[in-house]
Amino acid sequence: MAGDGGADPVIHFVFVHGASHGAWCWYKLTTLLETAGFKATSVDLTGAGISLTDSNTVFDSDQYNRPLYSLLSALPPSHKVILVGHSIGGGSVTDALCKFTNKISMAIYLAASMVRPGSTPSPQPSSNLHGDVGEETIWEFTYGEGKDKSPTGVIMKQQFIRQYYYNQSPLEDVTLASKLLRPAPVRALNGLDKLPPNPEAEKVPRVYIKTAKDNMFDSASQDRLVKNWPPSQLYVLEESDHSAFFSVPTTLFTYLLRAVSFLQR
Numbered sequence: 054m055a056g057d058g059g060a061d062p063v064i065h066f067v068f069v070h071g072a073s074h075g076a077w078c079w080y081k082l083t084t085l086l087e088t089a090g091f092k093a094t095s096v097d098l099t100g101a102g103i104s105l106t107d108s109n110t111v112f113d114s115d116q117y118n119r120p121l122y123s124l125l126s127a128l129p130p131s132h133k134v135i136l137v138g139h140s141i142g143g144g145s146v147t148d149a150l151c152k153f154t155n156k157i158s159m160a161i162y163l164a165a166s167m168v169r170p171g172s173t174p175s176p177q178p179s180s181n182l183h184g185d186v187g188e189e190t191i192w193e194f195t196y197g198e199g200k201d202k203s204p205t206g207v208i209m210k211q212q213f214i215r216q217y218y219y220n221q222s223p224l225e226d227v228t229l230a231s232k233l234l235r236p237a238p239v240r241a242l243n244g245l246d247k248l249p250p251n252p253e254a255e256k257v258p259r260v261y262i263k264t265a266k267d268n269m270f271d272s273a274s275q276d277r278l279v280k281n282w283p284p285s286q287l288y289v290l291e292e293s294d295h296s297a298f299f300s301v302p303t304t305l306f307t308y309l310l311r312a313v314s315f316l317q318r
């Protein structure tokens with residue numbers, strides 16, 4: 054199936070992280086999938102995870118997504134992958150879907166931004182980075198080009214990550230994440246989800262996985278994305294916070310397998 058009936062029968066999942074996260078956040082899922090005989094790759098976008106680039110120097114979405122584009126361009130000719138994006142990583146998935154349509158057999162959006170190419174995205178809480186608690190903002194900005202210029206990076210303040218990203222996740226994972234989160238490149242994120250119409254990309258099956266106990270991206274906002282660009286399959290992770298890869302990895306694993314089983318028929 055991954056090879057579309059070609060020489061390579063292995064189902065290959067490629068995971069894309071959201072803002073401030075990295076390939077590291079998928080460690081439970083990639084382990085479960087590989088143990089079950091699938092191929093699973095997680096990628097660090099530019100300036101994330103162990104990428105050597107300072108995220109303050111990432112100017113646009115193409116530069117940010119380049120590691121994903123490189124991975125997709127390097128696939129053997131008949132090999133297709135299942136692309137899974139988390140949160141704002143859904144924007145990277147849609148970008149890749151438009152640029153590498155024939156390399157992707159299914160796009161899966163996990164609590165993710167899923168905006169139809171050619172449409173105007175409705176503003177999200179994060180797009181102007183509200184999310185204030187009383188007087189205090191939950192975000193910390195970095196100014197790589199000086200305080201008098203626009204911010205180049207943004208990261209959630211440490212004291213809020215448990216409440217907003219990981220409210221149902223094991224404390225060990227919160228500790229791990231607190232060491233690994235990096236500022237996200239504001240200018241690159243601003244360029245995501247601004248794509249021209251793409252009828253070919255629209256033919257690729259899409260799946261949306263909602264996270265029901267999500268303090269970051271509420272149910273109504275996720276429903277709005279689903280209503281504006283209906284996917285072929287919809288799942289709900291009832292016990293999940295924004296970070297299903299930590300809070301409900303085994304259920305997420307079974308939903309991924311159920312989703313791809315429709316491709317094999």
Ligand SMILES: CC[C@H]1c2cc3[nH]c4c(c3C)C(=O)[C@H](C(=O)OC)c4c3nc(cc4[nH]c(cc(n2)[C@@H]1C)c(C(C)=O)c4C)[C@@H](C)[C@@H]3CCC(=O)O
Nearest residue numbers: 071072140141165166174177178179180242243246269270
């Ligand atoms: C600089 C504004 C930029 C933006 C930043 C941003 N978006 C998210 C984060 C940040 C820093 C998060 O931390 C969160 C995430 O990835 O968690 C791992 C973000 C989300 N963004 C979503 C949807 C969404 N964001 C934007 C726009 C932006 N986000 C700005 C360009 C859009 C569009 C197209 O306007 C959309 C659909 C969610 C998937 C999550 C949760 C966001 C929330 O509810 O605050």
